Amino acid sequence: MVNSDAALSSLEENMRSARDYAMLGRYDDAVLFYESAISQMSKQVQDTDDNEQRNEWVEARKSLQTELEKVNENMNALQRLGTAVASSFDDSPPTDPDVWPPKPRKPPTNLSVARGRASTGSVASSTGACTSHAKRNITDERKKKSSIKKSTSQTNFDDNGKRQQNVRNNAADTDEQPDVEGKVFDPSGYDKELVDTIERNILLNNPNVPWTKIAGLDEAKKLLKEAAVLPFLIPQYFKGIRRPWKGVCLFGPPGTGKTMFAKAVATECNTTFFCVSSSSLTSKYRGDSERLVRLLFEMARFHAPSTIFIDEIDSICSRRGSDTEHEASRRVKSELLVQMDGCYEDTSKTVLVLAATNFPWDLDEALRRRLEKRIYIPLPKAPDRLHLLRIALEEVKLAEDVKLEEIAERLEGYSGADITHVCRDAAMMPLREHIANMSPEEMMSLSASEVDLPITGDHFMQSIQKTAPSVSLADIHKYEKWMEEYGAS
Structure with missing residues (x-):
């Protein structure tokens, strides 16, 4: 693919x-421009078909990443230097290590005063003295707290740039933990341990998985954008019959990218993202599992718009009424169904339940009805397999005899995870051949350029022969049949 002049000029300007x-x-x-330039180089690597030109782009990107690492090292060094200078300041007088310091003076206690009053007065008078002393302590403490709050509220409106620092100090002084937007969930009625369990499942870090990292599946991407992104951008449109989807179920063979979709939603959508599993909603104490489910949805409505991702949902809400079903499991399923669509429904709060499963035929019928969109994530087709190969091999060199189109044709029937395993095994083969007869001392003396060898077409053929697909044709027919009966995409 011919590189456009506009893209190259933009890359040059960023560098x-x-x-x-x-x-x-x-x-x-500098870090912002470096990251932008590296992202543009990664796009050039994926779009370039000529292996020699592609390897040049890979080398240029590595050198730019090295510059970025040095800039980050300089930033960290400056931060450590500033911290060391601030912590080294001490106005106390120097001490002699050979001389013991003076014994610290203890504050006077009220024991002698109380004892003297008890000896001269009655028991009632001593009790009144202690009571008045306790009242004075409580009054002084309240005055102290009110003065602190007053000074804090006054300094919050100071124009010296200290308002954010005061907000952080107030958050640190309280036991409640505010979220990113500054809202604090009221945990009254719940145990603190249960609240902490759900708060740990709030995904605050960016998974850094954009939509471009997912090959193909354009219909699924469009539906998830419609369910999670558009209601946040234009909320006035999604009302009444146009209300957002409440539940989306992603099903398909293992390794097709269902969890990657959830990471992309967490990356691209400006919503509070809850990532839970069966262990997050299970407790050995009676009734705690149901409380965890209810607390999860209450926190999601409080932080709305929110997305709740439940991985392997068949382990939580399988079909009810079986002989092996336990009473506690049935109560958890009932609470989950009620919270998703029941009398506690609040239409003003947007909460999307995103579920993933490899066994859709084990789901409960009521849950299947609440998961309004049921999307089949199939095995990748030939164009998608080619895209997956380019994504997986964007950081390594390829020899001239490597034809990714032919390799993509050979990988028919492989899932996305299988293709990644093939690429990883092929990427290790040049190093295995190079260090086959070397001692550990010789391996340690190797430079980075000596071990960064290109992958040949023979390496890919050997890796494909050693790696069989993990999904059988019988399983594929089973998923397709369930999609024909219950699919809703």
Whole structure:
């Protein structure tokens, strides 16, 4: 693919700006331009069909990543230096290690006063003295707290740039933990341990999985964007019959990218993302599992718009009425169904339940009805397999005899995870051949350029012969049959 002049000029401008800011010591701005340039180079690597030109782009990106690492090292060094200087300041007088320091003076206690009053007065008078003393302590403590709150509220409106620092100090002084938007969930009525269990499942870190990292499956991407992104962007449109979807179920063979879809939703959508599993909603104490389910949905409605991702949902809400079903499991299923669509429904709060399973035929009928969209994630087709190969091999060199189109044709019947395993095994083969007869001392003396060898077409053929597909044709027919009966895409 021919590189456009606009893309190359933009890349050149980003690299120049990044290096200029790094020379000026403005490392924060330099990091932004470096990351933008590296992202543009990654796109060039994926779009280039010529292996020789592709390897040149890979080398250029590695050198740019090395520059970015050095800039980050300089930033960390400056931060450590500032912390060390701030912590080294001490206005106390120097001490002699050979001389013992003076014994610290203890504050006077009220024991002698109380004892003297008890000896001269009656028991009632001593009790009144202790009571008045306790009242004075409580009054002083309240005055102290009110003065702290008053000073904090006054300094919050100071124009000296300290408002954010005061907000952080107030959050640290309280036991409640505010979320990113500053809202604090009221845990009254629940045990603190249960609240902490759900809060640990809030995904605060960005998984860094954009939609471009998922090959193919355009219909599933469009539906998830419609269910999770658009209601947040134009909420006035999604009302009445156009209300957002409440539940989306992704089913298909293992390794087809169902969990990757959830990571992409967490990356691209500006919603609170809860990632839970069966262990997150299970407790050995009677009634705690149902409380966890209810608490999860109450917190999701409080932080709305929210997305609840339940991986392997068949382990939580399988078909009810079986002989081996336990009473506690049935109560958890009932609470989950009620919270998804029951009398506690609040239409003003947008909560999307995103579920993934490899066994859709084991799901309960009521849950299947609440998961309004049931999307089949099949094995990748030939164009999708080619895209997966380019994504998996974007950081390694390829020899001239490597034809990714032919390799994609050979990988028919392989899942996305199987294709990644083939690429990983093929990427290790050049190193295995190079260090076959080397001692550990010789391996340690190797440089990075000596071990960064290109992958040949023979390496891919050997890896394909050693790796069989993990999904059988009988399983594929079973998924397709269930999709024909209960699918809703």
